[in-house]
Every structure is written in C-alpha cells, then in structure tokens.
Amino acid sequence: MRKRLERPAAIMVGLLSSWLAYGQVSPEPKPPMSEEVFKNIQVLKGIPVDEFMGTMGVFSAALGMSCENCHAANDSDWANYAGDNSPKKRMARRMVLMMAEINKTHFAGRQVVTCYSCHRGGDRPKTSPNLDTIYGNPPEEEPDDFVPPATGAPSADSVLDKYIQALGGAQRLAGLTSFVAKGTSAGYGPESAQRPAEVFAKANGQRTTVIHSLNGDITTVYDGRAGWISAPLRPVAVMPLTGGELDGLKLDAELAFPARIKQLFGQWRVGRMDTVGGHRVQVLQGTSAGGTLATFYFDTESGLLVRLMRYANSPVGRIPTQVDYSDYRDVAGVKIPFRWTLAWLDGKESFEMSEVQPNAPIDPAKFAKPAPSSAPARPAAR
Numbered sequence: 001m002r003k004r005l006e007r008p009a010a011i012m013v014g015l016l017s018s019w020l021a022y023g024q025v026s027p028e029p030k031p032p033m034s035e036e037v038f039k040n041i042q043v044l045k046g047i048p049v050d051e052f053m054g055t056m057g058v059f060s061a062a063l064g065m066s067c068e069n070c071h072a073a074n075d076s077d078w079a080n081y082a083g084d085n086s087p088k089k090r091m092a093r094r095m096v097l098m099m100a101e102i103n104k105t106h107f108a109g110r111q112v113v114t115c116y117s118c119h120r121g122g123d124r125p126k127t128s129p130n131l132d133t134i135y136g137n138p139p140e141e142e143p144d145d146f147v148p149p150a151t152g153a154p155s156a157d158s159v160l161d162k163y164i165q166a167l168g169g170a171q172r173l174a175g176l177t178s179f180v181a182k183g184t185s186a187g188y189g190p191e192s193a194q195r196p197a198e199v200f201a202k203a204n205g206q207r208t209t210v211i212h213s214l215n216g217d218i219t220t221v222y223d224g225r226a227g228w229i230s231a232p233l234r235p236v237a238v239m240p241l242t243g244g245e246l247d248g249l250k251l252d253a254e255l256a257f258p259a260r261i262k263q264l265f266g267q268w269r270v271g272r273m274d275t276v277g278g279h280r281v282q283v284l285q286g287t288s289a290g291g292t293l294a295t296f297y298f299d300t301e302s303g304l305l306v307r308l309m310r311y312a313n314s315p316v317g318r319i320p321t322q323v324d325y326s327d328y329r330d331v332a333g334v335k336i337p338f339r340w341t342l343a344w345l346d347g348k349e350s351f352e353m354s355e356v357q358p359n360a361p362i363d364p365a366k367f368a369k370p371a372p373s374s375a376p377a378r379p380a381a382r
Ligand code: HEC
Pocket: 038, 039, 040, 041, 042, 043, 044, 045, 056, 057, 059, 060, 063, 065, 066, 067, 068, 069, 070, 071, 078, 081, 082, 083, 088, 089, 090, 092, 093, 235, 346
C-alpha cells in the first residue's frame, strides 16, 4: 500500500534534539504541523505548515499552474476545506510518493529528482527533444543551485572586504545601529498598486516589514530568534516560519547591517562571474549550519550587493527566494539600498523607500509576534 514520506521521523528527531539542547530553558513552542492545521492531509504530513505552504508554491511553479488548477476556485476557508479531491490533486499526491520513491531507491535518498526535474513549468513533461533547439539557439542555461568553486577567482575575503568598503567601511557601519524606513511596495498581479510600506531594523538582528494593503496589513517579523508572517486572506493567518524560511528572515535582518557578513556562513565558495541587470557580478555562495544555501551577487565595479538568492527546503524541491537590491543611497555615511524586489514562489514585492531615518528609537513591540491582520470580513467561501 501507500508509503508515507520518510519525513516525520526526521522531524521528531530534530524536535527532540532541540528540546534537549535548550535543557531547562523553556523550549521553542512546536510549530504547527500541516495535518494539525488542515483536515485532509494524506501524504505531506509531519512538516511545519510554512513548509507545507512552500510545497504548494513548488507544485504551482514546477507545473506552471495556479492554486485553482488543483483547488476549488475562490476557496478561502482553507482550514475547513476537506477538499474535493480533484483528479489533479490526487495525481499530485501520487507524484509526491513516486518522486520520494525514485530518490530513495535510485539516489540514496538525496533529493535530486523534484517535480521541476520532469515538469519544467508544464503540466505534461515532454517526451522527445525538440530538433529546433538542437540545431538552433540553445535554450538559456539555468544555473544549478549549487555554485561550484571557480578556479582563479578572488578570495571570498577580498570580495566581502570590498563590499564593506563600498558601503562606507567597517567604522561607519558600526555607527549605524538601527533605522526606520518608509516608502511603498507594489505586489504582483491584482496587488500591483503601490501601497504604503515601512521597515524597522536593528543591528541586533531584528527586522520587521509592514505593507499596508487594502485587505489588511502584511507583516513580516524576525525578532532575533523567531519569525512570523501575518497576512490577510491566507490559509494560515499568522504563520510561524521554520527551517530555511526562518534562516532566510535572519539573513535579511543581518544584511540590513552587513558588518558581520563574513561570520554569517562557516563556509564560503567563490564561483564564476555572471551578469545581473547588465552588470558584471562576482558570485559567492554560503551554506549555513542548517544546510540552507544563499548565493550573493556582488557588482564587480561598485562592489555592492545586487542580488541574493536563498533557498529553503521542502519535501518536493528547494523553495527559492530572490532579492534584487538597487538605488543605494548614503544614510549617516552608510550606503543603504532604497529599492529592492523580493520574489518567491508565492508572489513578488517591489519596495521603494522614500526616507530612511538612521539610529531612530524603535518600540520593541514592533518585533513582537504580529496579530492576525485585521482585514475586512473574508469573502464568503464559495
Ligand atoms: C498540482 C496540484 C496543486 C497545486 C497547483 C496546489 N495544490 Fe494545494 N494541495 C495539493 C494537494 C495534493 C494537497 C493535499 C496534500 C496531502 O494530502 O498531503 C493540497 C493541499 C492544500 C491545502 C490544505 C487543505 C486542502 O485542500 O487539503 C492548502 C491550504 C493548499 N493546498 C493551498 C494551496 C495554495 C495556496 C496553492 C497555490 C499557491 C496550491 N495549494 C496549489 C495540490 C496542489
């Protein structure tokens, strides 16, 4: 009969060891698991709910589908949605098991085959090569997530030193201990109008962004240890972030004050040169203690960071997030990007700051777990 994914045991071991590590200190509350939040979970059990939602993003991206292709349209009562088990949804469950089986049986359990390996953004994988692409222009190469070390590349230290220097130097960076930024953010699709946005950041590693959308506030908080996203009309109103997604928020918070960038990763790999937005860039990759990958693209001319790619894990493939930084301006002697675009599988936000107030006092409540977004009443389900 059907086999479950091998994940629950691994998760339990993880929880147990973090429990032991904290000793007498009160342990982190256990993040809610997918099957505790939703009623009809059959294969993707035993993973935290943020990873489950990330998995839905991987499904959609890998197959070039939107949520509605597998779920009833306009469904907003996700928790009670025991699901019409649409044929595509049932097929997707079988595919999760097939994929896990292939990796287990043929690749020693390494996650090398993902939904994307076969589907490449389409619902039906291609069965034959296209002769036009063999004899015509080769399709654009998609770089691997792992950056192989390049020979003759500069040292990671020299690239990171140049970055610190370009930002204003270590001394000026040390003088900036917090900032409050105000501006706008534009989403993607129906959310593409500009909405007021704020960023609160402290050099002790805390960072909060708030987007005041018409449906309610979208708040992302990293308090130095835990992180949450509170947003209207989402399956989970205040979603605690775990694993690679939490590492990602931590990284965003650290990069707001990059003085400690060298220490962020135990291991840095210096890769090839590349091009981002017409600029030559030097690629650097770090792997965190937890195995999360982050790839940095530094403009070879200015030395500044123009792109960050970071990846969280899911049972069906990595979940990528891309941040593009631009419009660096001087704030208290330190260069800060006034524009950045955050793209992930579930959306895209383009931030544009109009003022950044350095060393402003920030109410600690800004970094507390956010309340559910007080949105206008949910649209009636179906
Ligand atoms: C390729 C099909 C597919 C796509 C596309 C897809 N899902 Fe799912 N979704 C599933 C399957 C399969 C399950 C049940 C998983 C299980 O049983 O382990 C599920 C379950 C869910 C659940 C739990 C409640 C329920 O219906 O069982 C939520 C919430 C959810 N999906 C949200 C989304 C969102 C949001 C998107 C778009 C970003 C999305 N899904 C895209 C296949 C899909």
